[in-house]
Amino acid sequence: xxxxxxxxxxxxxxxxxxxxxxxxxxxxxxxxxxxxxxxxxxxxxxxxxxxxxxxxxxxxxxxxxxxxxxxxxxxxxxxxxxxxxxxxxxxxxxxxxxxxxxxxxxxxxxxxxxxxxxxxxxxxxxxxxxxxxxxxxxxxxxxxxxxxxxxxxxxxxxxxxxxxxxxxxxxxxxxxxxxxxxxxxxxxxxxxxxxxxxxxxxxxxxxxxxxxxxxxxxxxxxxxxxxxxxxx
Amino acid sequence: xxxxxxxxxxxxxxxxxxxxxxxxxxxxxxxxxxxxxxxxxxxxxxxxxxxxxxxxxxxxxxxxxxxxxxxxxxxxxxxxxxxxxxxxxxxxxxxxxxxxxxxxxxxxxxxxxxxxxxxxxxxxxxxxxxxxxxxxxxxxxxxxxxxxxxxxxxxxxxxxxxxxxxxxxxxxxxxxxxxxxxxxxxxxxxxxxxxxxxxxxxxxxxxxxxxxxxxxxxxxxxxxxxxxxxxxxxxxxxxxxxxxxxxxxxxxxxxxxxxxxxxxxxxxxxxxxxxxxxxxxxxxxxxxxxxxxxxxxxxxxxxxxxxxxxxxxxxxxxxxxxxxxxxxxxxxxxxxxxxxxxxxxxxxxxxxxxxxxxxxxxxxxxxxxxxxxxxxxxxxxxxxxxxxxxxxxxxxxxxxxxxxxxxxxxxxxxxxxxxxxxxxxxxxxxxxxxxxxxxxxxxxxxxxxxxxxxxxxxxxxxxxxxxxxxxxxxxxxxxxxxxxxxxxxxxxxxxxxxxxxxxxxxxxxxxxxxxxxxxxxxxxxxxxxxxxxxxxxxxxxxxxxxxxxxxxxxxxxxxxxxxxxxxxxxxxxxxxxxxxxxxxxxxxxxxxxxxxxxxxxx
Ligand SMILES: Cc1cc2nc3c(=O)[nH]c(=O)nc-3n(C[C@H](O)[C@H](O)[C@H](O)COP(=O)(O)O)c2cc1C
Ligand code: SF4
Ligand code: SF4
Ligand code: FES
Numbered sequence: 001x002x003x004x005x006x007x008x009x010x011x012x013x014x015x016x017x018x019x020x021x022x023x024x025x026x027x028x029x030x031x032x033x034x035x036x037x038x039x040x041x042x043x044x045x046x047x048x049x050x051x052x053x054x055x056x057x058x059x060x061x062x063x064x065x066x067x068x069x070x071x072x073x074x075x076x077x078x079x080x081x082x083x084x085x086x087x088x089x090x091x092x093x094x095x096x097x098x099x100x101x102x103x104x105x106x107x108x109x110x111x112x113x114x115x116x117x118x119x120x121x122x123x124x125x126x127x128x129x130x131x132x133x134x135x136x137x138x139x140x141x142x143x144x145x146x147x148x149x150x151x152x153x154x155x156x157x158x159x160x161x162x163x164x165x166x167x168x169x170x171x172x173x174x175x176x177x178x179x180x181x182x183x184x185x186x187x188x189x190x191x192x193x194x195x196x197x198x199x200x201x202x203x204x205x206x207x208x209x210x211x212x213x214x215x216x217x218x219x220x221x222x223x224x225x226x227x228x229x230x231x232x
Numbered sequence: 233x234x235x236x237x238x239x240x241x242x243x244x245x246x247x248x249x250x251x252x253x254x255x256x257x258x259x260x261x262x263x264x265x266x267x268x269x270x271x272x273x274x275x276x277x278x279x280x281x282x283x284x285x286x287x288x289x290x291x292x293x294x295x296x297x298x299x300x301x302x303x304x305x306x307x308x309x310x311x312x313x314x315x316x317x318x319x320x321x322x323x324x325x326x327x328x329x330x331x332x333x334x335x336x337x338x339x340x341x342x343x344x345x346x347x348x349x350x351x352x353x354x355x356x357x358x359x360x361x362x363x364x365x366x367x368x369x370x371x372x373x374x375x376x377x378x379x380x381x382x383x384x385x386x387x388x389x390x391x392x393x394x395x396x397x398x399x400x401x402x403x404x405x406x407x408x409x410x411x412x413x414x415x416x417x418x419x420x421x422x423x424x425x426x427x428x429x430x431x432x433x434x435x436x437x438x439x440x441x442x443x444x445x446x447x448x449x450x451x452x453x454x455x456x457x458x459x460x461x462x463x464x465x466x467x468x469x470x471x472x473x474x475x476x477x478x479x480x481x482x483x484x485x486x487x488x489x490x491x492x493x494x495x496x497x498x499x500x501x502x503x504x505x506x507x508x509x510x511x512x513x514x515x516x517x518x519x520x521x522x523x524x525x526x527x528x529x530x531x532x533x534x535x536x537x538x539x540x541x542x543x544x545x546x547x548x549x550x551x552x553x554x555x556x557x558x559x560x561x562x563x564x565x566x567x568x569x570x571x572x573x574x575x576x577x578x579x580x581x582x583x584x585x586x587x588x589x590x591x592x593x594x595x596x597x598x599x600x601x602x603x604x605x606x607x608x609x610x611x612x613x614x615x616x617x618x619x620x621x622x623x624x625x626x627x628x629x630x631x632x633x634x635x636x637x638x639x640x641x642x643x644x645x646x647x648x649x650x651x652x653x654x655x656x657x658x659x660x661x662x663x664x665x666x667x668x669x670x671x672x673x674x675x676x677x678x679x680x681x682x683x684x685x686x687x688x689x690x691x692x693x694x695x696x697x698x699x700x701x702x703x704x705x706x707x708x709x710x711x712x713x714x715x716x717x718x719x720x721x722x723x724x725x726x727x728x729x730x731x732x733x734x735x736x737x738x739x740x741x742x743x744x745x746x747x748x749x750x751x752x753x754x755x756x757x758x759x760x761x762x763x764x765x766x767x768x769x770x771x772x773x774x775x776x777x778x779x780x781x782x783x784x785x786x787x788x789x790x791x792x793x794x795x796x797x798x799x800x801x802x803x804x805x806x807x808x809x810x811x812x813x814x815x816x817x818x819x820x821x822x823x824x825x826x827x828x829x830x831x832x833x834x
């Protein structure tokens with residue numbers, strides 16, 4: 001019995017395995033839906049809301065919603081794209097992002113999305129929050145100024161026995177990421193490296209390393225984010 | 233007296249999903265949750281320390297630092313302010329010498345703000361070490377503080393007689409008043425507990441129960457209005473080793489307090505409703521998630537549950553039905569409005585921060601501990617008992633075509649008779665105003681459905697309460713023309729959402745605050761026409777948030793712009809159409825301060 005389902009994205013007939021999340025299903029059909037908090041292979045948690053699409057005219061996060069037979073998905077419209085752009089702007093103004101001085105510049109997904117959506121001046125006022133840099137961990141530096149609270153580190157980084165190393169603290173505007181002092185201190189090099197890589201922005205940086213790839217030669221210096229999917 | 237942390241942890245079988253209960257017990261025992269204890273909890277439950285911190289720091293009533301021997305939480309809802317909260321607050325501050333958010337140097341008294349505590353019909357109100365104090369006045373505050381000075385126990389600090397009905401019960405002993413103003417099938421005294429369990433269930437199959445509920449056309453009373461029969465059917469059909477019935481008694485929507493009255497006066501009806509739901513979907517366990525603010529009802533409710541077990545209305549082979557086992561426990565919250573959202577409520581009951589889940593999957597497929605779960609409002613579950621008792625068709629005769637039955641309305645604000653009214657769906661706002669003794673000539677607005685609902689003006693008072701017109705979870709706040717609508721209501725409600733967002737979505741974490749700042753700018757006469765447009769546009773972005781909280785967080789501002797646009801237009805600067813929002817003088821001052829120079833603006 002075939003488990004393929006048929007659905008439409010912006011009127012284009014698509015097919016994918018039943019249960020595939022819309023984002024993945026779209027990718028398989030050569031359609032890019034922007035994502036930020038999502039990471040392939042880790043259980044999704046719709047936090048950033050940038051992947052919002054309309055399913056039967058209702059906004060849904062494409063990274064958490066599985067495709068079903070006959071689903072009609074609207075993805076690429078001026079309204080949806082403007083909502084996405086405003087989300088990127090929100091993320092910029094809620095933190096302190098000084099791209100030219102950030103080690104992640106060029107490899108940063110937030111920055112890359114801002115280019116893709118041609119963000120110029122954000123429509124929202126800058127908050128300039130007072131945030132700190134946590135350098136207490138022996139292997140990584142946690143810069144709260146740049147954290148977009150995407151929860152990737154919480155979801156993806158666990159100890160061998162499955163314990164959480166990262167967690168949220170507080171709620172609302174006071175929300176922040178904390179690192180378990182004990183478990184964090186015992187980070188293996190691999191786990192620390194994974195944490196650095198999993199962070200879409202420059203909020204988790206390795207200690208005593210930096211600029212190994214020169215600016216100009218980094219991932220999104222040459223190509224627009226998402227263009228690899230659209231080329232297929 | 234002090235219970236050892238170990239005992240508390242053992243009481244909950246070292247089960248990490250009971251972290252909320254552990255923290256609640258530690259908090260009430262110590263007045264705060266010290267770091268060495270959180271470490272011990274993490275070790276004993278075999279979880280990371282950050283897991284404990286994550287849950288603990290989420291809830292308003294958990295504290296890392298001492299909250300004072302007498303922790304005073306004064307309600308900060310719009311209605312509390314309308315009823316004179318400001319003077320009460322000032323008196324507390326003056327008499328204790330501290331500001332809200334602090335504890336006196338001797339550690340005796342802590343003063344804190346808190347979101348609506350479900351007492352809008354008797355404001356200003358406060359919780360002191362979990363006990364409710366209502367109708368506060370500056371005089372009363374001084375009395376309370378004198379009692380505290382004398383070292384009186386909180387239980388001894390009431391000066392008025394206990395409230396009506398069960399509020400006087402030996403196990404409650406509270407000054408809270410029910411203020412029941414109109415009764416219908418739910419609030420009616422004509423009810424014999426256990427009657428459906430003994431007389432009806434044994435003769436019905438679970439499917440027949442679901443059919444009867446479907447026939448009644450009853451829709452959920454928690455706000456969203458999902459057909460109850462259908463929800464039960466989904467859950468019945470979902471695969472799972474175990475199934476659960478949750479009663480949502482979080483009642484956090486400011487201005488809503490009808491579930492408080494049901495929990496006080498008709499808890500047996502609620503428990504029976506849960507048993508019926510359990511029978512219908514094939515569940516074995518029921519959990520009532522009760523908001524922290526109603527902890528004063530805990531002993532009373534626990535005692536009734538025990539009574540039901542003794543009478544075989546809970547436990548094994550209930551009502552003599554072979555193999556029908558069902559029991560109920562209480563789960564308390566710790567101060568988070570978002571936990572009323574059904575999936576956040578489940579997360580919280582699993583010991584986690586109350587962060588709503590992504591849906592699908594819905595709780596009926598994957599709910600508590602991953603098992604199929606029905607979440608129903610208190611009132612929904614109560615109504616179902618009457619549906620089964622008298623038949624679905626009987627029930628469907630009440631109300632309107634698309635909204636059958638009766639609805640408990642929590643009415644507060646500027647009216648003579650605030651309280652709970654059980655009315656048939658289809659009542660108009662005008663009827664309600666008349667019933668509640670509001671001076672209609674003076675009413676300028678009604679907030680329907682709490683902050684997440686809408687603010688309407690007199691030209692809409694002929695609209696009716698029902699799902700097709702004005703849907704509501706049951707709160708109506710009447711606002712007369714002595715109030716400054718934008719400051720007293722709209723700003724307060726917007727601040728509520730800023731305070732209560734779980735913070736997970738980029739949108740809901742930030743935009744309500746940005747809208748609040750912009751509203752303040754307008755109120756401060758610094759606004760321009762573009763600001764109103766911005767508010768409307770920004771509000772739209774909130775609609776893509778994960779849960780109802782974020783999706784409705786813009787409503788106070790959006791519905792007031794829609795219905796009271798003139799109030800905004802009056803306040804903006806008419807001669808100015810562009811605003812840099814840059815204040816040169818302030819910027820120079822700040823930079824001079826940072827650099828240690830004296831400003832020279834000439
Ligand atoms: C932020 C938020 C808060 C909510 N608070 C409550 C609540 O306090 N009580 C309630 O019954 N439903 C509340 N709900 C609705 C629940 O998610 C859910 O729809 C309801 O409990 C289902 O019960 P019903 O079908 O009987 O109405 C809330 C929803 C949201 C989004
Ligand atoms: S530290 Fe990085 S991965 Fe973790 S929440 Fe912040 S931005 Fe996301
Ligand atoms: S909408 Fe708000 S409360 Fe709901 S999940 Fe998102 S951040 Fe949390
Ligand atoms: S990528 Fe889907 S919500 Fe962030």
